[in-house]
Amino acid sequence: MTEHESLSVVNSSRQFLSFILAGEEYATDILKVQEIRDWTNATIVPNGPDYVEGVTNLRGQIIPIINLRTRFSLPKDNDLKNRIVIVLNIDDGQKTRLMGLLVDAFAETYDINEDEIKAAPSKISVIDDEFIIGLASADDKMLILLDVDELLTSKELTPTINDNVA
Amino acid sequence: MSIDLSQFIPTFLEESFEGLELMESSLLNLEQGDIDTINAIFRAAHSIKGGAGTFGFNHVTDFTHDVETLLDEMRDGRRSIEQSDVDLLLRSVDCIRLLIEAARDGVECDAPNIQDVHRALAKTLNKEISNTAEPLESEPDVVENTVSNTCPSWKISFIPHHEMLQTGNDVLYIINALAELGPVTQVVESENIPPLDSIHPEECYLSWQITLQSHCDKGDIDEVFEWVEDECDLIIELVTEESAEIIEETKVVANPESEPATTDIKKAPSEPVTAVKTKIANPDGGSIRVGIDKVDALINRVGELVITQAMLKQVGTDLSHHEDGLVEKLLEGLVQLEGNTRDLQEDVMRIRMLPISFVFNRFPRMVYDISSKLGKKIELKLSGEQTELDKTVMEKIGDPLVHLVRNSLDHGLEMPEERIEAGKDETGTVHLHAYHQGGYIVIDIIDDGRGLNTERIKEKALEKGLITPDQHLSDQEVNELIFAPGFSTAEQVSDLSGRGVGMDVVRRNIESLGGHVALTSTPGKGSTFSVSLPLTLAILDGQLIRVASETYIVPLISIIESAQLNHNNVKAVAGNPSLYFFRDEYIPIYSIRQLFALPNSQSPLDESMMIMVESSGHKYALLVDDLLDQQQVVLKSLDSNYMAVEGISGATILGDGGVALIVDIKGLNALKQQMSCEISHPFEHTSESVA
Numbered sequence: 001m002t003e004h005e006s007l008s009v010v011n012s013s014r015q016f017l018s019f020i021l022a023g024e025e026y027a028t029d030i031l032k033v034q035e036i037r038d039w040t041n042a043t044i045v046p047n048g049p050d051y052v053e054g055v056t057n058l059r060g061q062i063i064p065i066i067n068l069r070t071r072f073s074l075p076k077d078n079d080l081k082n083r084i085v086i087v088l089n090i091d092d093g094q095k096t097r098l099m100g101l102l103v104d105a106f107a108e109t110y111d112i113n114e115d116e117i118k119a120a121p122s123k124i125s126v127i128d129d130e131f132i133i134g135l136a137s138a139d140d141k142m143l144i145l146l147d148v149d150e151l152l153t154s155k156e157l158t159p160t161i162n163d164n165v166a
Numbered sequence: 167m168s169i170d171l172s173q174f175i176p177t178f179l180e181e182s183f184e185g186l187e188l189m190e191s192s193l194l195n196l197e198q199g200d201i202d203t204i205n206a207i208f209r210a211a212h213s214i215k216g217g218a219g220t221f222g223f224n225h226v227t228d229f230t231h232d233v234e235t236l237l238d239e240m241r242d243g244r245r246s247i248e249q250s251d252v253d254l255l256l257r258s259v260d261c262i263r264l265l266i267e268a269a270r271d272g273v274e275c276d277a278p279n280i281q282d283v284h285r286a287l288a289k290t291l292n293k294e295i296s297n298t299a300e301p302l303e304s305e306p307d308v309v310e311n312t313v314s315n316t317c318p319s320w321k322i323s324f325i326p327h328h329e330m331l332q333t334g335n336d337v338l339y340i341i342n343a344l345a346e347l348g349p350v351t352q353v354v355e356s357e358n359i360p361p362l363d364s365i366h367p368e369e370c371y372l373s374w375q376i377t378l379q380s381h382c383d384k385g386d387i388d389e390v391f392e393w394v395e396d397e398c399d400l401i402i403e404l405v406t407e408e409s410a411e412i413i414e415e416t417k418v419v420a421n422p423e424s425e426p427a428t429t430d431i432k433k434a435p436s437e438p439v440t441a442v443k444t445k446i447a448n449p450d451g452g453s454i455r456v457g458i459d460k461v462d463a464l465i466n467r468v469g470e471l472v473i474t475q476a477m478l479k480q481v482g483t484d485l486s487h488h489e490d491g492l493v494e495k496l497l498e499g500l501v502q503l504e505g506n507t508r509d510l511q512e513d514v515m516r517i518r519m520l521p522i523s524f525v526f527n528r529f530p531r532m533v534y535d536i537s538s539k540l541g542k543k544i545e546l547k548l549s550g551e552q553t554e555l556d557k558t559v560m561e562k563i564g565d566p567l568v569h570l571v572r573n574s575l576d577h578g579l580e581m582p583e584e585r586i587e588a589g590k591d592e593t594g595t596v597h598l599h600a601y602h603q604g605g606y607i608v609i610d611i612i613d614d615g616r617g618l619n620t621e622r623i624k625e626k627a628l629e630k631g632l633i634t635p636d637q638h639l640s641d642q643e644v645n646e647l648i649f650a651p652g653f654s655t656a657e658q659v660s661d662l663s664g665r666g667v668g669m670d671v672v673r674r675n676i677e678s679l680g681g682h683v684a685l686t687s688t689p690g691k692g693s694t695f696s697v698s699l700p701l702t703l704a705i706l707d708g709q710l711i712r713v714a715s716e717t718y719i720v721p722l723i724s725i726i727e728s729a730q731l732n733h734n735n736v737k738a739v740a741g742n743p744s745l746y747f748f749r750d751e752y753i754p755i756y757s758i759r760q761l762f763a764l765p766n767s768q769s770p771l772d773e774s775m776m777i778m779v780e781s782s783g784h785k786y787a788l789l790v791d792d793l794l795d796q797q798q799v800v801l802k803s804l805d806s807n808y809m810a811v812e813g814i815s816g817a818t819i820l821g822d823g824g825v826a827l828i829v830d831i832k833g834l835n836a837l838k839q840q841m842s843c844e845i846s847h848p849f850e851h852t853s854e855s856v857a
Contacts, residue, residue, distance in 0.1 A: 043825040044716055045804075045811055046762030047837075055808060055827075057819045060470040064808040097807040 012114045016136075018107040018143055019086060022074040025107055027136075027143045032088045034098065036106055039083040053102055058087060065100040066152060073126050077104070092153040099152050110138045117145060171221060175270075178217040180455075182266050185210035187527060190259050193252055194530045201241065207255075208237040212385070214262065216392060223269040226262060229280070232287045233258045238385055239291075254290060256531070257283045320380065320387060323401040325373040330397040332368055341376070343390045348380030458557065461517050465704060468507075468514045469800040469819075475500070475507045476821035515702060518558070522600045522607065523551035525564050529571060529598060536575050543582050543593040544575060550600035555607045556702035562679055563609075563699060566672045570611050570683075570695050571596065573668065578615035578693055588690065590614065603698070606681070611695040618645045618687040626653065645687055649673045677781075677832075679703070680723060706801055708818075708828065710794035711777070714764040718790075719799055719818060719828045726778040726785065728793055746787040748778060757789045758829070761813060761837050781831040788834075801828070813837040 016027035042054025042065045051070035055062050065085060069077060077083075085100040117134040133145040189210045192203050211234045218226035233255065239245040261280045268275030322344075326337065344350050353375040360371065378387070387402055388395070482500045485493050526548050537544040555563075579585075579594035586592050597612040620641045627633045627647045639647075647653060651670040676683050681699035700706075700723070708719035709728075735747040736755070745752040758764070777788040799818035804811055804827075815830035 041824070043817075043827060044762075044764065045808070046764075046813055046827070048811070052808075055804065055817065055825050057473075057823055057825050060466055060473070060802075060819065061807060062802050062804060062817045062819075062825055099807065 013111050014114065016110050016112055016143065016145060017086070018110060018138075019084075019101075019103040020105045020107050021068055021072070021103050022077075025141055025143055026068075026103075027110065027145050028086070028088065028101075028148045029145075030109060032090070032148050034087045034089055037085045037087060037100070039080050039085055039102065056085075056100065058098060058100070061098060063087070063098045063100055065102050067102045069102075069104075071151075088148050088152070090152045091149050097152075101148070101152075108138075110136075110143065112136045112138070112143075112145075120144075175221055177455075178221060179266065179270055182214045182217060183263070185214050186259050186263050186266075190256065190531050191527060193255055193259070194534055196247060196252060204237060204241045204247075208234065208241055211237060212389075212392075214266075216389070218266070218269070221269075223266070225275065226265045226269055229258070229265055229284060229287075230262055232284065232291060233262070234385070235291055236287060238383070251290065254283070254286055256534075258287060318379075318381070319405045320376075320378040320382075320384075321401075321403040321405055322374075322376040322378060322387065323399070323403075324376060324391070325399040326370045326394065327397050327399075328366075328369040328371065330394055331370045333397060335394045335397065337370070337372075337374070340390055340394065341374070344376065344378055344387070347382045347386060347390075348378055350379075351377040456517075458518075461514075465514050465518070468511045472507050472511055472800070473819050473821065473823060475503050477823060479504060480821065515704065516554075518556050518702070518704070519554040520557050520560055521552045521554050522560070522609070523548075525560055525567060526551050526598060526600075528564070528568070532568065532571065533575065533596065536572065540576070541581065542575070542579055544579060545593050545595045547595060547597040547599075549597070553600040553602060553607055554701075555699065556704065558703050559607075559679060559699055559701070562675070563697070566675045566683075567598075567609065567611070567697070569668060569672050570697070571598070574611055574613040574615065574693070574695070578613040578617075580616050584616075588616075602701070606698045607701055609697045609699075611697070612692065613694075614692040617689040617691055617693050618648070618685075620644050620689070623647055642686075645685060648685075649683070680706075680721065704801055706799055706818075706828065707796065708799045709777070709796050710820075710826070711758075711775075711788075711790040712792040712794055713758045713762070713790050716762075716764060717794065717820065717824070717826045718758065719826050720777060720779065720788070721815075721828070721831070722796060724779045724781055724831050726780055728775060728777040731774045731776045731789065746776065748776075748787065751785065753778065753785045753787045755787045755789060756834055756838060758834075759789070759791075761834055761841065779831050781835070784835070786831065786834070788829075799826075799828070812840070 015030040017030045017033050018025050018027035020026075037058075040056060042056045044054045045052055045064070048054075051067050053065040053067045053070075055064050069075070080102070083102055083104060084106050085102055086106070087098060087100050090097045090099050117136050120129070120132045120135050122129050131147055131151045133147050136143045136145055189207050192207045192210075196203050196207075211230055215227055215230040215234055218224075218230065236245070236251065236255065240247055240251070245251070257279075261283045264280060265275050324340075326335075331337075341350065341352065355373045355375065356371070358371045358373065359365070365371070380386075384402060384404065391398070391400055391402075394400075479500050482493070482497045486497060529548070530546055533544055533546040536542075574596050579596070580588070580590075582592040585594060595612075595614050597610070599610040599612065601608055624633070624639075624644050624647075627644070627650070628635060630653065632647060632650050632653065633639065649669045649672075653669065673683050676697055676699065679699055680703070681697060683698075684696045685693060686696075687693035706719075707722040709722050709725055711718050711720055737745040737747055737752065739745060744755055746755050747753075775790050775793050777790060777793075779786050779788055799820075801816045802818055804814065804817050811827075813830055813833040813836070814827045815833065816828045817825050818828060820826050
C-alpha cells in the first residue's frame with residue numbers, strides 16, 4: 001500500500017488499535033478509525049451476506065455493520081449486548097465509506113515499528129492473505145494486523161442472493 | 167501578484183451557458199427596433215467574449231467577436247433585423263456553445279458547421295475571412311470597417327461610486343486604457359471631497375470629465391469601463407463634427423442608496439437598461455450561487471435536527487409522569503422546538519426548489535427549429551412557469567418532456583393545409599402548462615392536432631403482437647398502448663421521433679422518478695399528455711408497516727388500499743396460495759417476509775394485513791404483519807456507505823433514531839423473479855393455519 005510506504009519513509013513507527021475477537025487480538029491502523037461506539041440494534045438488510053449484521057444510524061448517516069466473527073467464521077456469539085462497533089473510514093480506491101466493525105472488545109493502542117511487522121505465513125487461516133498486513137508482537141502477545149480497506153471493499157459485500165436461496 | 171485564473175473557469179462556464187440561453191431566448195423574442203433586447207443579447211455576447219479572452223479560449227473569443235460586431239450593427243441601426251440574421255445568430259449561439267464545451271474539455275472543436283457559420287457571419291459582415299488552414303485563428307479586424315472618416319470626439323462623464331476602489335478597480339488603468347484608443351483630455355472634478363476628518367482613505371471622491379478623440383467604436387469604450395459599469399455613473403456621448411448629434415446612453419445607477427452627491431447628472435430620456443423582455447421571469451431578482459453539496463449538507467443537518475427533536479420529545483413524554491412544573495416547561499419548550507424545526511426543514515427544502523421555467527426555456531428554440539424543419543406553423547404557449555420543483559427532479563424530467571413535446575409537434579400537429587381542410591386555424595398550438603396538485607407537480611402537454619389514431623394504433627399493436635385480435639379494448643386502453651415497449655406509429659421514421667424507443671422509455675423514466683404519465687385524446691381535436699411528478703425526491707410520504715420484528719416503509723403513492731386479509735380470497739395455484747381475489751381481480755401475493763428472507767417469527771394468518779399496491783400498471787398484494795403510522799420521511803441512500811439493495815429504494819431514520827428501509831415495489835417484482843426458481847409458498851411460516 002502506497003500510504004504505508006510513504007509513511008514508513010517519514011516515520012518508521014505506526015499506531016495500531018487492537019481489539020479482541022474470540023480471544024484473539026487483531027489490530028487495524030489507527031488512522032482508519034473514526035470512532036468507537038457501543039453496539040445498538042441494527043436494521044436487517046434483506047438478502048445480504050450473513051456477516052452484514054444490518055445498517056444503523058450514525059448521526060444521520062446510514063452505515064453497515066459487519067460482524068467480524070461471522071466474517072472470519074468464528075463461533076457465533078449470540079449475546080451482543082456488551083459488544084462494540086469500531087467505525088472505520090474505508091477507501092475502496094473510488095470513494096470513502098463509513099463502516100462499522102462489530103467486535104468483542106476494544107483492547108489497546110500500540111506503536112509498532114515498520115521493521116517489527118513480520119509477514120504472515122501464507123494460508124494460515126480462513127482469512128484471505130490479502131486481508132493481513134502482517135503479524136507483530138506486543139507485550140508477549142501476537143497481533144494480527146488487518147488491512148481493513150481490503151477486508152471491507154464493496155466486492156466483499158456483494159449480496160449473494162443465490163447462495164441464500166440455494 | 168499572480169492569481170490562479172483557472173479557479174474562475176467553472177464560474178465563467180456556468181455564466182457563459184446562462185448567457186447563451188439568454189441570447190437564445192431573446193433572439194426568439196426579437197422584434198424590429200427592440201433595442202433593449204438587442205442590447206441584452208449584445209451584453210451577453212460581450213461578457214462571453216471578455217471571459218473567454220481572459221482564460222485564453224481564443225476560438226471562442228474570435229467567433230464571438232464577429233457575432234458581437236453583427237449585433238453592434240443592429241444595435242446602432244446600421245442594419246435592420248432580418249429573419250435570416252436571426253437564424254444566423256441562433257446558429258452562432260449553438261456554435262459558441264460547442265466551442266465553449268470544447269474549450270472546457272480541452273479539445274479542439276472540429277465540428278465543420280462552425281466554420282460554415284463563421285464564414286456566413288463574415289459574409290454577412292461583408293468581410294473576407296482568410297481561408298487559411300485555421301480560419302478561426304485569424305484575427306478579424308472589423309472595427310476599422312465601421313468607422314467614418316471624420317475623427318469623432320467622445321465626451322465621457324465618469325463618476326465612480328465611493329466604494330469603487332474597494333473592488334480592486336483603478337481609475338488610472340481605465341484612463342490609460344482610454345489613452346490607447348486616442349488622445350485624451352481630462353478634467354478632474356474634486357468638489358465632492360469631504361472635509362479631511364471624514365475622508366475614508368479607501369473611498370473615491372473624485373470624478374472625471376474626459377474627452378477622447380478616436381475612431382473607435384462605442385463598444386470599445388464600453389469595454390474599457392466594463393468592469394466598473396455597475397460601480398459608477400457613466401455617460402458616453404459621441405460628438406460628431408458634422409452634425410453635433412449626440413448619442414446618449416445612461417447606465418443605470420447600480421446602487422441608488424449610496425449614490426454620491428451628483429444628482430445633477432443628466433439622465434438620458436431612454437428607459438433604464440432593464441432585464442430582457444423574455445418570459446424567464448425572475449421576480450425577486452436577488453439570488454446567490456451556492457454549491458449543491460452545501461445545500462445538501464444543510465438539508466442533512468436539518469434532517470438530523472428533526473430526529474434529535476423527536477428523540478427529546480420522547481424523553482420529555484417519558485418524564486411527564488413526574489409531578490413537577492419544570493417538566494411541563496420542558497414539554498412546552500419541546501413543542502415549540504418541534505414547530506421551529508419543521509419550519510426550518512421546509513425552508514431548507516425550498517432552497518432546492520427551482521421554477522420549472524428552467525426546463526421550459528429550451529422549448530421555444532426547439533419549437534422554432536422543428537416548425538421550420540417540418541414546414542408546420544406552430545405556436546407554443548407556456549403557462550405556470552413559476553411552479554417550483556426540486557432541482558434533482560428537474561434535471562431528470564428534461565429529456566422525457568422534450569420527447570413528449572417532439573411527439574406532439576411531429577405526430578400530433580398537422581400540416582397547415584390539412585388543418586385548413588379540417589376547418590382549424592392553420593397555426594397549431596402546443597401548450598405546456600405546469601401546476602401543483604397535492605404533493606405533485608403536474609405538467610400538461612396539450613396540442614390541438616389530430617389526436618391519436620386509435621385504429622392505426624390497434625393495427626400496429628396487432629402487427630407487433632402486443633395484443634391479440636380477440637382482445638376487446640376500449641379506445642383509451644388502445645391509446646395507452648403507445649407506451650408499450652417497442653411501439654412506434656410513425657409512418658416514416660423522421661429524425662425527430664419515431665425511432666421506436668419513444669414512449670415506453672418516457673414512461674419508464676417518469677415512473678423511476680416516482681411519477682406517472684396519463685394521456686387523453688379526442689380524434690380531430692388534439693391530445694393531452696399529463697406528467698405528474700413528486701415535488702421532491704428528498705422527502706416521501708410513507709406508510710410504516712411491520713413485518714416480523716422489522717419496520718419498513720411503503721411509499722404512500724403506490725398504495726391503492728389496505729385491508730385485513732380474508733382467507734377465503736387467497737387462491738392457490740399449483741398448490742401454492744399465490745393469488746388474492748380482490749374486487750373482481752386475481753392479484754399476485756407478495757410476502758415481504760419471504761422476499762426479504764426474514765426470520766421465521768410466528769404471525770397468525772388472520773392477523774396479517776394485505777396492502778394493495780400498484781407499480782407500472784401492475785397490482786400486487788403485499789402481505790405484512792401490521793400497519794403502523796403514516797409519516798413523511800427523509801430519504802437517505804443505502805449505497806453511500808453500503809450499496810444498493812434489491813427491493814429497497816433507500817432508508818430513513820425514524821423518530822427513535824433507528825433505521826427503517828423503504829420498500830421499492832418495482833424492485834420486489836425483480837426480486838420475485840430471481841427467486842422464482844425456488845418453489846415459493848407465501849405462507850410457509852404459517853402453513854398450519856392454511857391447512
